[in-house]
Amino acid sequence: MSSLHIYNSLTRNKDLFEPLMPGVVSMYVCGPTVYGHSHLGHAKSYVSFDVVVRWLRHLGFKVRYVQNITDVGHLTDDADEGEDKIQRQASKEMVDPMEIAQAYTRSYFEDMDRLGVLRPNIAPTATGHIPEQIAIIERLIDKGHAYESNGNIYFSVESFPGYGKLSGRTDQAAVQSGGRVEQRSDKRSPSDFALWKRAEPGHIMKWPSPWGVGYPGWHVECSAMAMKYLGETIDIHGGGMENKFPHHDCEIAQAEAATGKPFVRFWMHNNMVTVDGVKMGKSLGNFITLKELFGTFDPMVIRFFILQSHYRSPLDFSNAAIKASQSGLEKLHETARRLLETRPGSGTLDVGSFVRKTEEALNDDFNTPVAISVIFEFAKALNGALDRNEGLSADAAAEAMAYLETFAGKVLGILRSREELEAGEAGDGGETLADVISVVLELRKDARARKDFAMSDAIRDLLLAKGIELKDTREGTTWTKKRG
Ligand SMILES: [Zn+2]
Structure with missing residues (x-):
């Protein structure tokens, strides 16, 4: 190595x-x-x-x-x-x-x-x-x-x-x-x-x-x-x-x-964060708290977005860029889920060469964007192997899963757990869910503005029953989806 x-x-x-x-x-x-x-x-x-x-x-x-x-x-x-x-x-x-x-x-x-x-x-x-x-x-x-x-x-x-x-x-x-x-x-x-x-x-x-x-x-x-x-x-x-x-x-x-x-x-x-190319700062009025961001994006998507640029490079935030990260990450999770669900076949995959390339990237001053691009190359090769008639042997599938769980999971922290993948948490419209909740939160805000607190509380409790927890902060309402 x-x-x-x-x-x-x-x-x-x-x-x-x-x-x-x-x-x-x-x-x-x-x-x-x-x-x-x-x-x-x-x-x-x-x-x-x-x-x-x-x-x-x-x-x-x-x-x-x-x-x-x-x-x-x-x-x-x-x-x-x-x-x-x-x-x-x-x-x-x-x-x-x-x-x-x-x-x-x-x-x-x-x-x-x-x-x-x-x-x-x-x-x-x-x-x-x-x-x-x-x-x-x-x-x-x-x-x-x-x-x-x-x-x-x-x-x-x-x-x-x-x-x-x-x-x-x-x-x-x-x-x-x-x-x-x-x-x-x-x-x-x-x-x-x-x-x-x-x-x-x-x-x-x-x-x-x-x-x-x-x-x-x-x-x-x-x-x-x-x-x-x-x-x-x-x-x-x-x-x-x-x-x-x-x-x-x-x-x-x-x-x-x-x-x-x-x-x-x-x-x-x-390096620092810029917003649409301008340095982010409280006095500049382009300041985004994480609690606000978490209301729209899954924290793991934000983490993935950050790691797509090198730590010594500036990170330019824009909604378009983070949405691109979201769909990229969903594809990765989709591939991992597909791997978990696949039936054993007879095909092979050269996982070792991807392991070496990922290690090289991280050993080169923690080059996460390169490591991520290697992981995506791997996902592509993996999908190709799964598309073929012979599929993947049980050993090759286990090795592929170990690669993803080690590098995307343990090291970069951008892979969901097996349980979450199997429960279909990823790729099942995280974006759609965020859109729907933002509509519900708007309705709840209207209810509160009318002082209809019974309605506002009912919305909160009904969402909680579905595993969506709301939190009212000074900056507005944020939500989290409970896992597991
Ligand atoms: Zn200090």
């Missing part, structure tokens, strides 16, 4: 992957800031890293996958200014910031579960690791890499010559990018970044520290939690490419200045 190569953002090269400790992979991915429902951008990131974890496990590695939850201290402006995003949302919804953090953490995992994203082994929260963050900051102060100013602690970028090595930004560029908001700053240099911020009056999420009451900067939580659970040098660190600078360069600076050891061996960055 070919060996695994990963594009390393640090070396800007596809490097041969070997973990530091034979057989064991330590992996950290920056998790969500929990102040709103997850959107398609989150789905792309976490589905991509889910396939990374699944493929590493398939190769026989024991993977410890840590993904944090940022539930404090992430300001609206990355240059250490502005409001706390969670606190801002809390005052909007008139609840405690911790209620916001917990509600959207649950919402995040709910969405990821539906996308088939396996839970990380450890999902540490920033608020649960304040002492660890304080300890790193103390270490940095002791070593002369950080200093106190008016109850704020800053990392001195000048003290760490490797600063900016990941993004390739020079100190000068960093100075310029941070320069605009720095007139009244208490930093020694504009490119220095906050490790700890003094809590201003009215700031809710705050903790005592050796420097007074305050809260940690965003960057330091990842260094602290990654090192706590994975050690001082970790194999893989992932995140969105927009986080290369400043977030990941700051993580490197803090960790390496504190330990004197390389922090991360392989940096992986996924």
Whole structure:
């Protein structure tokens, strides 16, 4: 078998992957800031890293996958200014910031579960690791890499010559990018970044520290939690490419200045989502939450749609593109169902050559679009074999099913279980069902607008009796079909 190569953002090269400790992979991915429902951008990131974890496990590695939850201290402006995003949302919804953090953490995992994203082994929260963050900051102060100013602690970028090595930004560029908001700053240099911020009056999420009451900067939580659970040098660190600078360069600076050891061996960055060619963002008004999407599309279709492009390529969302994915996936499931129902014959199929090609694609920096195209070539060859009079021998059919269940199922997570296939879940008009339900939901919305809650509840209960569960959220009503 070919060996695994990963594009390393640090070396800007596809490097041969070997973990530091034979057989064991330590992996950290920056998790969500929990102040709103997850959107398609989150789905792309976490589905991509889910396939990374699944493929590493398939190769026989024991993977410890840590993904944090940022539930404090992430300001609206990355240059250490502005409001706390969670606190801002809390005052909007008139609840405690911790209620916001917990509600959207649950919402995040709910969405990821539906996308088939396996839970990380450890999902540490920033608020649960304040002492660890304080300890790193103390270490940095002791070593002369950080200093106190008016109850704020800053990392001195000048003290760490490797600063900016990941993004390739020079100190000068960093100075310029941070320069605009720095007139009244208490930093020694504009490119220095906050490790700890003094809590201003009215700031809710705050903790005592050796420097007074305050809260940690965003960057330091990842260094602290990654090192706590994975050690001082970790194999893989992932995140969105927009986080290369400043977030990941700051993580490197803090960790390496504190330990004197390389922090991360392989940096992986996924690309962003665009909508009809335009970058997706809350402020641009083209923002799609997953809960909204799940009202129209099966989560597995969304997962398949994401994996049809490479993680380092942008993903362009459009209804037409996702509908094309839907019919493609239904065809694959149709083929798998046909295989399950076929009577044993005498024909053969060269499954091995497809296995090798799929492995090669995934070993080539997790090239899921190529792996998917090989799986579809296989489905075509399989249908051809099933069309022939002699059919497929029982052995060949078992081998073909094992191929689909391994690569489309276990590794990519885009194949339904045997039970679901046999029950005819796939290809039986998932799209028609979505259309019908959207009509029913319109009627229910009308009923609610007329305050006819008896009708609205009756619709909900009748659908539930048929295995369709409705959920009323702030964004509208979503539905899920219970399986099994
Ligand atoms: Zn991070």
